[in-house]
Amino acid sequence: MAVASPLFNTLFSKTNTQSPPLRRTTIKCTTTYPPSPPPTTTINTNGNTLAKYVPFISISSSSPTTESYSLDDIVYRSRDGGLLDVQHDMAALKKFDGQYWKSLFDSRVGKTTWPYGSGVWSKKEWVLPEIDDEDIVSAFEGNSNLFWAERFGKVHLEMNDLWVKQCGISHTGSFKDLGMTVLVSQVNRLRKKLKRPLVGVGCASTGDTSAALSSYCAAADIPSFVFLPANKISMAQLVQPIANGAFVLSIDTDFDGCMKLIREVTSELPIYLANSLNSLRLEGQKTAAIEILQQFNWEVPDWVIVPGGNLGNIYAFYKGFKMCQELGLVDKIPRLVCAQATNANPLYLYYKSGWNEFQPVKAKTTFASAIQIGDPVSIDRAVFALKNSNGIVEEATEEELMDAMALADSTGMFVCPHTGVALTALIKLRKSGIIGPNERTVVVSTAHGLKFAQSKIDYHSRKIQDMSCGLANPPLQVKANFGAVMDVLMNYLDSRAS
Numbered sequence: 001m002a003v004a005s006p007l008f009n010t011l012f013s014k015t016n017t018q019s020p021p022l023r024r025t026t027i028k029c030t031t032t033y034p035p036s037p038p039p040t041t042t043i044n045t046n047g048n049t050l051a052k053y054v055p056f057i058s059i060s061s062s063s064p065t066t067e068s069y070s071l072d073d074i075v076y077r078s079r080d081g082g083l084l085d086v087q088h089d090m091a092a093l094k095k096f097d098g099q100y101w102k103s104l105f106d107s108r109v110g111k112t113t114w115p116y117g118s119g120v121w122s123k124k125e126w127v128l129p130e131i132d133d134e135d136i137v138s139a140f141e142g143n144s145n146l147f148w149a150e151r152f153g154k155v156h157l158e159m160n161d162l163w164v165k166q167c168g169i170s171h172t173g174s175f176k177d178l179g180m181t182v183l184v185s186q187v188n189r190l191r192k193k194l195k196r197p198l199v200g201v202g203c204a205s206t207g208d209t210s211a212a213l214s215s216y217c218a219a220a221d222i223p224s225f226v227f228l229p230a231n232k233i234s235m236a237q238l239v240q241p242i243a244n245g246a247f248v249l250s251i252d253t254d255f256d257g258c259m260k261l262i263r264e265v266t267s268e269l270p271i272y273l274a275n276s277l278n279s280l281r282l283e284g285q286k287t288a289a290i291e292i293l294q295q296f297n298w299e300v301p302d303w304v305i306v307p308g309g310n311l312g313n314i315y316a317f318y319k320g321f322k323m324c325q326e327l328g329l330v331d332k333i334p335r336l337v338c339a340q341a342t343n344a345n346p347l348y349l350y351y352k353s354g355w356n357e358f359q360p361v362k363a364k365t366t367f368a369s370a371i372q373i374g375d376p377v378s379i380d381r382a383v384f385a386l387k388n389s390n391g392i393v394e395e396a397t398e399e400e401l402m403d404a405m406a407l408a409d410s411t412g413m414f415v416c417p418h419t420g421v422a423l424t425a426l427i428k429l430r431k432s433g434i435i436g437p438n439e440r441t442v443v444v445s446t447a448h449g450l451k452f453a454q455s456k457i458d459y460h461s462r463k464i465q466d467m468s469c470g471l472a473n474p475p476l477q478v479k480a481n482f483g484a485v486m487d488v489l490m491n492y493l494d495s496r497a498s
């Protein structure tokens with residue numbers, strides 16, 4: 001979406017003259033752990049940090065690396081250029097049994113106690129254990145509804161136990177809030193407490209990351225910088241960072257091009273990178289998985305289906321489930337399904353090749369515009385998550401995802417096209433019998449349908465080229481008189497009765 005007003009032209013022409021050098025500092029904390037409530041138990045951490053960055057591969061590798069970084073370091077890549085991950089001190093966490101953690105997390109749901117009323121910060125000890133509560137920037141995100149999709153499941157799929165995790169019913173309308181509260185809180189700590197010369201936080205975005213970033217930054221009075229692919233995001237998404245006062249660049253490229261640019265810019269300027277390449281984000285996002293278990297009273301669903309684009313979220317779900325298993329809250333993890341749009345399906349193609357060779361693709365236009373990504377930064381994380389959860393990758397054509405969205409809406413939901421992608425995967429796996437009628441299945445809904453109203457308008461007005469829009473339900477134009485209204489009503493009722 002091009003932004004052409006004089007105000008924005010002025011903003012675009014600004015250059016940032018402040019670029020103090022980046023410094024790396026490592027701090028070590030001793031923490032009283034966990035904080036109240038409930039009554040605290042103290043873990044002696046022997047002066048070690050409870051969480052640190054390690055190269056991603058070392059999580060899976062049998063030979064652990066010595067490379068690690070403090071979470072107060074500004075680092076996004078390992079020495080050899082690979083991904084990082086946040087590694088928690090599992091030995092320290094294991095000093096408490098699964099029952100302890102379940103009770104602790106359950107005791108915090110729905111309370112106003114700062115910051116534990118947040119679905120993310122209610123799991124603070126597993127997320128960012130050493131941040132001071134006063135540094136946290138939170139909108140009490142998380143605790144999203146796990147919707148029983150009774151009618152959709154029973155009528156359309158002969159399923160009894162179908163659920164939709166509504167991560168899009170959130171502060172800025174997507175699951176990105178879960179990760180952004182963590183990332184912006186850490187930046188707040190770095191700037192205000194540790195006096196790091198960070199001039200702000202930046203991201204490339206297909207819409208939702210930028211909305212979350214700009215909102216949390218605005219709440220904490222931190223400048224935010226947003227790189228958006230011009231004309232490729234919805235109007236509702238574009239207006240979010242604009243309204244929240246971000247410095248918004250509409251760039252004549254696609255998301256992958258914006259991602260490349262923000263990586264270059266954040267390595268030159270003291271702007272902190274907010275995309276999920278930064279593993280801090282995934283620490284917040286993984287709490288959605290823990291929340292699902294909690295909402296099922298710590299019973300494990302059989303399947304969880306997640307729409308994938310830059311592919312951080314599928315790994316975040318894996319990590320959340322896996323931590324619960326390792327720390328004794330549950331005894332297994334669900335099978336994960338990652339769902340991609342056919343027009344942006346590099347993971348699907350890789351999966352279909354038997355994980356033989358990964359090739360980025362040039363992502364084509366899709367109604368699921370937030371996952372129009374051809375070169376996902378978290379490809380290695382996604383593959384790891386899928387291989388270790390006996391996972392599956394599915395894809396959805398434009399017609400399939402739009403029909404699935406319309407079908408879900410017709411049963412009372414109001415989902416986004418990305419959820420339509422995940423629902424298509426469900427429909428395919430159910431039809432092929434891979435997902436059984438009684439298997440408990442959770443579809444992750446990633447954004448609010450209202451952000452994508454235009455796609456629904458196009459569908460219901462049958463305005464989409466080469467798409468039959470079979471479930472379109474356009475409004476009827478009627479004259480303003482009783483007879484005309486009665487006629488159309490009677491026709492409608494007759495057609496329903498026959």
Ligand SMILES: Cc1ncc(COP(=O)(O)O)c(C=O)c1O
Binds near residue numbers: 206310370418
């Ligand atoms: C609405 C929505 N759904 C799904 C995704 C995919 O998440 P991920 O990039 O972590 O795979 C994104 C962002 O990419 C998104 O904004």
Ligand SMILES: N[C@@H](CCOP(=O)(O)O)C(=O)O
Binds near residue numbers: 203204310312370
């Ligand atoms: N859908 C995303 C794309 C960027 O993903 P990220 O998780 O790496 O920030 C968006 O909303 O921008």
